[in-house]
Amino acid sequence: MGLNAQFEGTAGGELFNGEGKTDILIRVDDRNVFIGECKVWSDPKTMDDALRQLFGYLVWRDTKAAVLLFIRNKDVTAVIEKAIQKIEDHPNYKRTGTRRGDEQIDFTMHAQDDPDREIHLALIPFALRTAPGAPQPA
Template identity: 50%
Template sequence: MKPRDNAGSTYASPQVRKKLPPVQPPASSAPYKPEPALADEQYENILQIMSNMVRVMEYSPSAFAHADEEAIRTHFLMQLNGQYQGQATGETFNYEGKTDILIKDQGRNIFIAECKFWRGEKNYSETIDQLLGYLSWRDTKAAVVVFNRNKDFSAVLAKIKETTEDHPNCKKLIRQKTETSWQYRFTHRDDPNREMVITVMAFDVPHAH
C-alpha cells in the first residue's frame, strides 16, 4: 500500500507518553502552596492535538460521517490521554455543570473545552455562556471547538467570529491563529477583573451523503 504524500501532516501517537508539567505561578510571602497552571506551550500543544485529530477525521470521512458530539469528544480524549497519562476526562462536573473535556493536575483544573456542532448564532452564544458557567474563578485557559456540517463554511466562520466578539464577556481578540481559529481574552462571568484565555476553533467535519 502506497502511503499518502501528505501523510506526515496527520497525527501520530508518540511512543513515549508525556506527563503534563504544570507551571507553578510565583509564590507570595504568604504560607501557601502555589497552584498549578498550564504553560502556554502545553496549552498550544493540547490545541494542536485536537486540530490533528480533525485531520484524521478528514482523511477517514466514512469512519466519522455519522459521529455525534460525544463520539468525536471520545476520540479527542483518547489522543489527549495518549500523551498526557490519563489526565483528560469527559463529561466531568465542574462548577455549574458538566464540561466536555477537562484536564486536571493536583486536583485543579488547568484546561477546559466545550465541543459543539454549529447550529446557528444563538446556540453558539449559549455554548460560550455554558463554558463560562463551567469556569471557576481559578480557571484561566479554555477552548470552544465548533464542528460544522453545513454548506458554506466561510459564512459559518464569519458568524462564529462576529458572535464571539459580540459576547459581553469578550474583552479583545488576542490573535487569529489560523483561518479557522482565534484566541480571545475573556473576563470571568462573576468578576470583570479576572481574565482568561479562550481559543475558538472551527472545523468542517465529514458528513453522511
C-alpha cells in the same frame, strides 16, 4: 482516551466542574488547565449556548477554555465569521487575540463575576465533510 495518552490520565470528558459537566477537562496537579465545550453548528444560537455553558463551568481559578465548533455547512468561512461575531458580542468579551488562519482564533474574555480576571478562550473550528448523496444541512 487519546487525551489521556498525552496527559497521563488527567484528561476526561463529561466531568463536573462549576455548574455542570464540561465536554473536555484537563487537570494537572489538581488544577484545571483546560476546559473545552464541543458544539455542532446549527445557527448563531449555537455559540450563545456554548458560551453560556462554558462560563457556567468555569470557576475563578480557571483561565483557559475553548469552544470546539464542528461545522457541516458548505460555507464554513461564513460560519466562522458568525461565530467570531457572537464571541465579540458576548458581555464577557475583552479583546480579540491571535488568529491562526481559520484553524484557531484566540480571544480574551473575563470571568463571570470578576472583570479583572482574564480567561483565554480559543475558538477551534472543524469543517466536517458530508457523505456523498447525504442531505446538506442549512
